[in-house]
Amino acid sequence: MIAFEHLTLAYGQRTLLHDTAAALPGGTLTALVGRNGTGKSTLLRALAGLDLPAAGEILLAGRPLRALTPRERATAVSFVATDRVRIADLxxxxxxxxxxxxxxxxxxxxxxxxxxxxxxxxxxxxxxxxxxxxxxxxxxxxxxxxxxxxxxxQETPAILLDEPTAFLDLPNRYALATLLRRLAHDEGKCILFSTHELDVALAFCDRVMLLDPPALHCLATDAMVRSGRIERLFAGSGVVFDARTRRVLGDADGR
Structure with a gap:
């Protein structure tokens, strides 16, 4: 449903992704994880057609994103940003x-x-x-x-969300993740969302896409846990990740 080939993304003079590829089929929920400032929002915006990649091809349902008209793109992919809409009369x-x-x-x-x-x-x-x-x-x-x-x-087969669980308490995070999983599995949507909530990602998602500039790794959730890439992501940060229980236990000092 969403795929990209030889994708390179840059922010100013900094390369966020270099010559990477991945494919996300319909009917799946995927979490995009990575440290702050590594380019998760930039990747989502590129996949939504809001920012241009430095190189490479993005495909939506097999069609090049760059070849779609704005109306065609709007019927192929929808994007939920982090903006907090508080308009009084809306x-x-x-x-x-x-x-x-x-x-x-x-x-x-x-x-x-x-x-x-x-x-x-x-x-x-x-x-x-x-x-x-x-x-x-x-x-x-x-x-x-x-x-x-x-x-x-908007009735798009693909939905992208940037930090949808941010600012939510724990019950609402799990309720939202449950909703996204249901929409993916029951309606065949391809849903990709960025998150810092690793517990939520590993409990609810079919796949995990791990951004570690300039590389990107996309695996089934079980395979990602077994790969050890999550532990390496947190290495040196003071965060303790228990691969057996798939839980973030806190920092190295036990806080």
Whole structure:
């Protein structure tokens, strides 16, 4: 569903990825992990078509991303950024309706089928009761679900999310991860999200994509744990990772 070949990404004079390749099929949930500042957001933006790679080819459903028109791209991949939408006069329903923009006419007029898709997306994330609430009156977890509903309303086979569990408490992190896994497995979506929550990634994801500039490693979750790459990622950071239980136990001093 999402693939890239010979991909090179740079940020200013710094090379984040060099000549790397990976493929993510539909029906899978993948976590993108790595240390701060290693380029996770840059990679997601490139896969969404928002930033250009320095070299290489990105494919969406077998088609080169660079060859897609903006409308075609908007029907192939949706992107949930880290922005906190708190607009006082914007309702949750209106926010989700923005996902229908690739399918409406030139003045953005929605048809009954579009409204039904918005309602369906709200039901999918369990937020139909919040449709009339404005975004500034929702909690961080509720807003995150609304932004995911917007991506669902966009009806793309691929969904990219940048740090969707950031600022959420533990129950909401697990609830969100459960939702993403259900959407991937039940609806055949290809979902890739960046996260610092390694426990969540290893408990819920089918695959782990580990960014260790200028290399990228993408393996099934079990294979990634066995590879030892996660321990090497944390080496020297003071963080203790228990591969047997797949848990981050704290820093080396036990805190």
């Amino acid at each position: 309702t949750a329903e209106a926010t989700v309706a923005l996902g229908r923009a690739p399918y409406t006419d030139w003045i953005g007029r929605m048809q009954p089928a579009d409204r039904e898709r918005v309602a369906h997306a709200l039901r999918d994330v369990g937020m139909e009761a919040f449709a009339r609430k404005t975004m500034d009156r929702l909690s961080d977890g509720e807003r995150q679900r609304i932004l995911i509903a917007r991506a669902l309303a």
